Amino acid sequence: MEGRETLDKARERIIETIAQNIHLYGLTASAGRQYGTMFFHDEPMTLDDMTEELGMSKTSMSTSVRALAELKLVERAWVRGVRKDLYQVKDDWYQSFINLFSIKWRRSISLQSVAVKKSLRELEQLKNNPDISEELKEIVEMDINKLQYARDYFDWLDRLIDAFEDHDIFDLVPLKEGNGE
Amino acid sequence: MEGRETLDKARERIIETIAQNIHLYGLTASAGRQYGTMFFHDEPMTLDDMTEELGMSKTSMSTSVRALAELKLVERAWVRGVRKDLYQVKDDWYQSFINLFSIKWRRSISLQSVAVKKSLRELEQLKNNPDISEELKEIVEMDINKLQYARDYFDWLDRLIDAFEDHDIFDLVPLKEGNGE
DNA sequence: TTGTTTGTACAGTAAAAACTGTACAAAGTT
DNA sequence: AACTTTGTACAGTTTTTACTGTACAAACAA
Numbered sequence: 001m002e003g004r005e006t007l008d009k010a011r012e013r014i015i016e017t018i019a020q021n022i023h024l025y026g027l028t029a030s031a032g033r034q035y036g037t038m039f040f041h042d043e044p045m046t047l048d049d050m051t052e053e054l055g056m057s058k059t060s061m062s063t064s065v066r067a068l069a070e071l072k073l074v075e076r077a078w079v080r081g082v083r084k085d086l087y088q089v090k091d092d093w094y095q096s097f098i099n100l101f102s103i104k105w106r107r108s109i110s111l112q113s114v115a116v117k118k119s120l121r122e123l124e125q126l127k128n129n130p131d132i133s134e135e136l137k138e139i140v141e142m143d144i145n146k147l148q149y150a151r152d153y154f155d156w157l158d159r160l161i162d163a164f165e166d167h168d169i170f171d172l173v174p175l176k177e178g179n180g181e
Numbered sequence: 182m183e184g185r186e187t188l189d190k191a192r193e194r195i196i197e198t199i200a201q202n203i204h205l206y207g208l209t210a211s212a213g214r215q216y217g218t219m220f221f222h223d224e225p226m227t228l229d230d231m232t233e234e235l236g237m238s239k240t241s242m243s244t245s246v247r248a249l250a251e252l253k254l255v256e257r258a259w260v261r262g263v264r265k266d267l268y269q270v271k272d273d274w275y276q277s278f279i280n281l282f283s284i285k286w287r288r289s290i291s292l293q294s295v296a297v298k299k300s301l302r303e304l305e306q307l308k309n310n311p312d313i314s315e316e317l318k319e320i321v322e323m324d325i326n327k328l329q330y331a332r333d334y335f336d337w338l339d340r341l342i343d344a345f346e347d348h349d350i351f352d353l354v355p356l357k358e359g360n361g362e
Numbered sequence: 363t364t365g366t367t368t369g370t371a372c373a374g375t376a377a378a379a380a381c382t383g384t385a386c387a388a389a390g391t392t
Numbered sequence: 393a394a395c396t397t398t399g400t401a402c403a404g405t406t407t408t409t410a411c412t413g414t415a416c417a418a419a420c421a422a
Contacts, residue, residue: 003313007321010300010307014328017296021289026204028380040324047399057382062400064380083390084398093334108202115198119191126191132184140188143221147195152357153274160354172353173341176333209410228369238412243370245410264420265368366421372414379408384401391396 011040025071025100030056031064035073035089044077044086072099094175098164106161113154120147192221206252206281211237212245216254216270225258225267253280275356279345287342294335301328 001009015036022032037053038045045053050061065087068074073096077086090096126132127140163169196217203213218234219226226234231242246268249255254277258267271277307313308321344350 003307003310003317003321006303006307007317007324010303011324013296013300014331017293021293023207024286024289030380039327042323058398059383059400060381066400091330093331094337097338105205108205112198112202115194119194122187122191126184126187129184136184136188140184142223143188143192146220149272150195150274156275156354156356157278160350163354168353169341172349173337173344175337211410239368240370240413241411247370364422366419368419369417371416373412374414375410375412377408377410379406381406382404384403386401387399389396389398392394 011036015040025073026104027067027071028064030054030060031067034061034064035068038074038087038089044079044088046082046084046086048084071103072096094170098169101161101164105157109154109157109161113151113158116147116150116154120144120151123147192217196221206254207285208248208252209245211235211241212248215242215245216249219255219268219270225260225269227263227265227267229265252284253277275351279350282342282345286338290335290338290342294332294339297328297331297335301325301332304328 015033018036018039019029019032022029022035027035033054034050037050041049041053047058047061047065050056050065051058054061065074069076069087072090074087074089077088079086123140123144127137127144132140196214199217199220200210200213203210203216208216214235215231218231222230222234228239228242228246231237231246232239235242246255250257250268253271255268255270258269260267304321304325308318308325313321
């Protein structure tokens with residue numbers, strides 16, 4: 001087999017594997033293919049480059065590169081003399097993993113915490129209402145327990161993400177040597 | 182407002198919030214609603230109970246409870262005298278979080294590691310091929326570096342999940358008091 | 363055995379998501 | 393100013409996913 005062919009096959013395998021697994025980041029296989037392509041492309045790429053490389057519409061390239069950028073998997077680059085928007089992958093994968101939590105999980109936890117706290121307040125008040133039956137009160141108390149558990153859990157998740165963001169996680173799970181942490 | 186009504190609204194808010202956020206576990210909103218319903222339902226539920234409660238087909242309940250069980254968010258329960266399959270939520274949410282990584286992430290990491298190692302082997306061999314041009318060799322060496330980085334990253338992720346599974350993570354990010362760890 | 367209950371495979375349908383092409387606004391160029 | 397280039401909003405289409413209903417196999421009951 002020709003050398004360049006071997007190289008391309010080796011790359012293609014990685015790109016396709018990324019495409020098949022990036023759903024863990026809530027992204028589509030196409031976005032994954034785009035990411036993988038940029039990963040091996042050593043210069044920053046324009047939307048037209050991606051259209052060319054992936055054979056998809058420029059509109060698609062625009063929307064999915066946006067999704068990648070929102071998760072900070074790629075970033076814009078500036079090269080003098082180039083007017084088109086340029087994108088390149090952010091090459092710190094550890095940070096990208098952390099960003100998934102900082103961005104997607106943090107938002108989700110916040111929404112869920114708000115809901116839990118609101119329901120908790122309502123149920124605490126209901127519990128103290130003297131008009132409710134003993135039977136209902138017992139159910140309310142059980143639900144309060146469940147929601148307190150949920151509140152603690154989301155608080156823990158928040159602290160976990162703090163530990164990611166502060167890089168304390170690397171004390172517990174160290175990088176290999178020579179990884180520059 | 183009637184007491185029972187307050188309770189139901191408080192529950193409904195939580196169930197809907199779970200439904201809107203369970204995509205982080207790769208599950209559909211319907212599966213989230215099913216999970217939330219079971220969370221507040223103190224007895225284990227049958228597929229027919231769920232059909233009743235959620236107004237969806239039994240087939241749907243069957244497939245989505247399967248997805249929930251695969252992620253170990255719910256488990257089967259046995260109650261003497263009941264012939265139907267019974268399901269209940271697993272009430273350790275910390276463990277459920279860990280299970281997400283043990284199950285979904287671990288599988289994904291394994292697939293990606295295999296691909297990376299395979300491509301790495303091919304490129305190492307290509308690099309040592311004396312017939313390739315100097316130009317190509319340089320590209321190959323850069324790709325090898327990238328794949329070594331990827332290999333190290335997946336190795337780190339694997340060790341991170343080990344730390345989750347071994348509960349070492351709770352040394353770094355402790356539970357609140359009274360959470361039974 | 364025959365009859366009943368229960369879960370799910372499978373085919374078909376409905377709904378949602380991904381993708382494309384056109385059209386246009388914003389910014390740059392001459 | 394007029395013209396060009398670039399990114400994206402939006403409408404329409406294609407593809408995928410979620411969901412339903414039927415049919416049936418497995419397990420149990422009589």
